[in-house]
Amino acid sequence: xxxxVEAITPPLANKGTVMKWQANWRDYVVYLFxxxxxxxxxxxxxxxxxxxxxxxxxxxxxxxxxxxxxIAMTLVIAAGELDLSIGSAAALSALVAALVxxxxxxxxxxxxxxxxxxxxxxxxxxxxxxVLNIPSFLVTLGSMQLIRGLDMRLTYTKPxxxxxxxxxxxxxxxxxxxxxxxxxxxxVAAAAGHLVLRYSAFGRQVLATGGNPVAARYSGVPTHRIxxxxxxxxxxxxxxxxxxxxxxxxxxxxxFGTGGELAAIAAVILGGxxxxxxxxxxxxxxxxxxxxxxxxxxLIIMGLDVSEQNMISGGLIILAVAFGRRPSR
Amino acid sequence: MHAMTSxxxxxxxxxxxxxxxxxxxxxxxxxLRKGEIHALMGGNGAGKxxxxxxxxxxxxxxxxxxxxxxxxxxxLTPRDSEAAGIAMIFQELSLVPTLTVAQNIFLQREPRxxxxxxxxxAVRRARELLLDxxxxxxxxxxxxxxxxxxxxxxxIAKALSKNAQILVMDEPTSSLSEHExxxxxxxxxxxxxxxxxxxxxxxxxxxxxxxxxxxxxxxDGKTVLTDECSNVSMEGLIExxxxxxxxxxxxxxxxxxxxNAPVILDVDKISRYGKYNxxxxxxxAGEIVGLAGLMGSGRTEIAxxxxxxxxxxxxxxxxxxxxVRTTYEAMDAGIALVPESRRQQGLVLDHSVxxxxxxxxxxxxxxxxFIQARNGASKVVDYIDRLKIKTDSPNxxxxxxxxxxxxxxxxxxxxxxxxxxxxxDEPTIGVDIGAKSEIIEIVRTLANQGAAxxxxxxxxxxxxxxxxxILVLHNGSLKEQIDRKQITSEEVLHHAVQx
Numbered sequence: 001x002x003x004x005v006e007a008i009t010p011p012l013a014n015k016g017t018v019m020k021w022q023a024n025w026r027d028y029v030v031y032l033f034x035x036x037x038x039x040x041x042x043x044x045x046x047x048x049x050x051x052x053x054x055x056x057x058x059x060x061x062x063x064x065x066x067x068x069x070x071i072a073m074t075l076v077i078a079a080g081e082l083d084l085s086i087g088s089a090a091a092l093s094a095l096v097a098a099l100v101x102x103x104x105x106x107x108x109x110x111x112x113x114x115x116x117x118x119x120x121x122x123x124x125x126x127x128x129x130x131v132l133n134i135p136s137f138l139v140t141l142g143s144m145q146l147i148r149g150l151d152m153r154l155t156y157t158k159p160x161x162x163x164x165x166x167x168x169x170x171x172x173x174x175x176x177x178x179x180x181x182x183x184x185x186x187x188v189a190a191a192a193g194h195l196v197l198r199y200s201a202f203g204r205q206v207l208a209t210g211g212n213p214v215a216a217r218y219s220g221v222p223t224h225r226i227x228x229x230x231x232x233x234x235x236x237x238x239x240x241x242x243x244x245x246x247x248x249x250x251x252x253x254x255x256f257g258t259g260g261e262l263a264a265i266a267a268v269i270l271g272g273x274x275x276x277x278x279x280x281x282x283x284x285x286x287x288x289x290x291x292x293x294x295x296x297x298x299l300i301i302m303g304l305d306v307s308e309q310n311m312i313s314g315g316l317i318i319l320a321v322a323f324g325r326r327p328s329r
Numbered sequence: 330m331h332a333m334t335s336x337x338x339x340x341x342x343x344x345x346x347x348x349x350x351x352x353x354x355x356x357x358x359x360x361l362r363k364g365e366i367h368a369l370m371g372g373n374g375a376g377k378x379x380x381x382x383x384x385x386x387x388x389x390x391x392x393x394x395x396x397x398x399x400x401x402x403x404x405l406t407p408r409d410s411e412a413a414g415i416a417m418i419f420q421e422l423s424l425v426p427t428l429t430v431a432q433n434i435f436l437q438r439e440p441r442x443x444x445x446x447x448x449x450x451a452v453r454r455a456r457e458l459l460l461d462x463x464x465x466x467x468x469x470x471x472x473x474x475x476x477x478x479x480x481x482x483x484x485i486a487k488a489l490s491k492n493a494q495i496l497v498m499d500e501p502t503s504s505l506s507e508h509e510x511x512x513x514x515x516x517x518x519x520x521x522x523x524x525x526x527x528x529x530x531x532x533x534x535x536x537x538x539x540x541x542x543x544x545x546x547x548x549d550g551k552t553v554l555t556d557e558c559s560n561v562s563m564e565g566l567i568e569x570x571x572x573x574x575x576x577x578x579x580x581x582x583x584x585x586x587x588x589n590a591p592v593i594l595d596v597d598k599i600s601r602y603g604k605y606n607x608x609x610x611x612x613x614a615g616e617i618v619g620l621a622g623l624m625g626s627g628r629t630e631i632a633x634x635x636x637x638x639x640x641x642x643x644x645x646x647x648x649x650x651x652x653v654r655t656t657y658e659a660m661d662a663g664i665a666l667v668p669e670s671r672r673q674q675g676l677v678l679d680h681s682v683x684x685x686x687x688x689x690x691x692x693x694x695x696x697x698x699f700i701q702a703r704n705g706a707s708k709v710v711d712y713i714d715r716l717k718i719k720t721d722s723p724n725x726x727x728x729x730x731x732x733x734x735x736x737x738x739x740x741x742x743x744x745x746x747x748x749x750x751x752x753x754d755e756p757t758i759g760v761d762i763g764a765k766s767e768i769i770e771i772v773r774t775l776a777n778q779g780a781a782x783x784x785x786x787x788x789x790x791x792x793x794x795x796x797x798x799i800l801v802l803h804n805g806s807l808k809e810q811i812d813r814k815q816i817t818s819e820e821v822l823h824h825a826v827q828x
Binding site for chain 1: 407408423424425426427428432436437439441444445446448
């Protein structure tokens with residue numbers, strides 16, 4: 001087409017990579033933090049069992065549900081929205097699945113019913129946000145409470161036991177070799193989430209929608225539909241987390257996932273995703289979730305009680321986010 | 330179809346368009362030859378942007394014909410226009426800041442590998458497009474890290490990647506540095522050599538004479554001039570834009586200036602990198618000074634500096650001899666600013682007239698810890714009366730008022746402080762003619778009472794009606810100070826500002 005003319009700016013080849021690293025090291029602060037925490041805990045409580053393989057797998061087991069919710073939350077936040085109802089959706093799915101299995105319809109029907117309940121929560125949120133244009137913070141603040149109430153009402157707050165061995169092994173209890181199946185679930189979710197966000201058209205549309213909705217629309221991105229899909233995905237991820245909770249506990253309780261939405265948001269933000277949308281990383285989120293799990297685990301091994309755990313893990317989250325903040329220009 | 334159309338990339342015949350019964354385009358004819366750069370000029374409200382929105386499918390014309398490459402088009406949506414090879418270069422609107430250059434260029438048209446996006450291919454193609462433009466912008470940089478000039482190159486690359494043959498550029502140089510402008514011109518010429526046709530909207534005549542082939546001038550919704558640039562002079566263009574023998578609705582009244590009045594504002598060699606450079610001037614009590622310059626000449630930034638919003642990198646600003654560095658100090662010293670954007674900077678839109686009125690004056694209306702709305706209410710009624718603000722009550726939300734009345738609310742919240750220096754940035758933009766002359770009258774009264782006034786306006790008529798003295802800014806430098814008496818006509822000021 002056009003002939004090449006002399007370039008105004010010098011080539012960036014080598015200089016560019018250095019500058020990029022300098023500009024973006026804050027995006028990777030979660031990895032640094034994770035490494036530092038591992039080293040500190042390794043030295044201080046390594047001999048108290050922190051460094052055993054069993055304990056490290058235990059961390060991955062307990063963070064799996066938060067990680068899965070956080071991965072979906074990454075997409076929701078990347079699209080410039082928020083989903084506070086994801087924890088309530090987890091308990092709903094657990095109870096629905098347990099009730100269906102208890103009624104003798106089998107575990108496939110049970111798991112499907114659980115996932116569909118999550119889809120319904122996502123559809124509800126998506127409808128109010130994209131059709132009625134209500135801010136998602138408000139919509140999901142409401143649905144968080146509404147669904148939690150429904151969870152309690154469903155069995156009058158009674159737990160529902162799940163007697164099916166296969167269900168409990170697949171979702172939660174089992175191991176594949178030495179690796180807990182819960183860890184496998186979260187790894188698969190992270191891999192799928194990463195591929196979708198980074199390499200699919202849908203992921204690109206999510207980032208464009210959150211980065212500048214007007215520009216996205218002008219480029220032909222159906223921003224409302226993209227947001228709706230994000231909420232559906234978030235509902236399903238919450239539901240999957242619910243199945244995993246119930247498989248691990250061999251019981252479904254209305255309390256599952258309480259506060260899970262906040263832990264998930266913390267993991268997302270720690271991981272380097274922008275709360276304002278448009279910039280997101282699934283791997284960062286996954287590490288963020290592991291970081292939170294590791295901190296909690298280490299503090300327990302140190303013998304701190306819950307009040308002290310809360311103060312320290314809360315403080316560390318603020319510290320990590322402050323480090324990751326881009327200086328304002 | 331007549332023979333002419335086949336030569337022209339775009340041909341518009343007798344286009345008419347009204348909004349709510351008010352005609353904006355009355356009878357517009359415009360043609361763009363293939364491979365030409367065609368300048369479009371006209372004052373505010375002349376109809377340029379409406380016509381471009383019709384061409385890009387944002388608005389539909391009421392009547393008239395639109396041809397692209399000889400083919401008649403309807404253009405129901407922006408997509409239709411895009412499909413016909415027309416692209417508009419926006420400055421910010423159409424890029425996603427958090428995505429990379431390559432991701433932006435190919436958004437929604439990404440090269441793929443089956444299900445997955447092929448980012449490597451996108452980067453390769455983006456680099457090729459940018460290098461063809463002569464720009465070595467890294468396609469993997471995020472757009473938010475680019476300068477305005479580089480963003481524009483990305484916009485152009487994006488348009489070219491869609492095979493656009495006709496580009497519309499709206500004031501493309503208004504926020505570019507001199508260096509970036511030179512780059513843009515080189516690229517625009519390159520595009521022209523490759524047969525791309527360009528509509529170039531600008532107020533900068535020097536630019537138009539440098540790179541455009543032809544020029545069309547609009548006035549009051551009509552085409553008043555189309556000619557080769559080599560056939561017209563700057564005087565001719567100014568005359569075409571202003572129209573013959575206009576009766577100015579706003580007459581200048583020479584005011585008696587007390588030569589011995591004390592200096593109120595003293596701006597001493599202030600500079601801010603890339604915005605303005607080594608600016609010094611002063612304003613005496615009772616004096617109205619106009620600040621004239623094109624968009625991007627640094628006029629708004631200077632107002633912001635004086636009010637302490639974005640302090641200068643170097644130099645000093647003094648009010649009555651006291652240094653002013655922050656907005657707090659500025660307000661404390663008696664400076665008030667009626668900002669450029671009334672809806673974003675001037676008012677809290679959802680709040681009432683009373684609340685907006687009280688906002689900068691809370692201490693004045695408070696009794697100890699608590700705000701006494703009663704004190705504010707009695708005062709605001711006074712100002713509603715004096716400034717003739719049309720509102721049912723002081724409790725009416727300001728977003729329900731007309732532009733002129735909103736602007737009077739902004740004025741009232743500062744007037745109650747009895748400012749020693751009032752800065753007005755585009756005080757009558759989007760204000761009807763009645764309210765406009767009232768606002769000018771309010772400003773004159775304030776000056777007569779001894780306040781110093783600094784007015785910024787792109788409407789020269791307004792500047793000339795108010796000012797005792799006019800400062801001319803050019804590319805961030807103070808080019809000259811002209812006594813109002815020496816300015817015999819609007820044309821003189823136009824000349825000065827064009828540089």
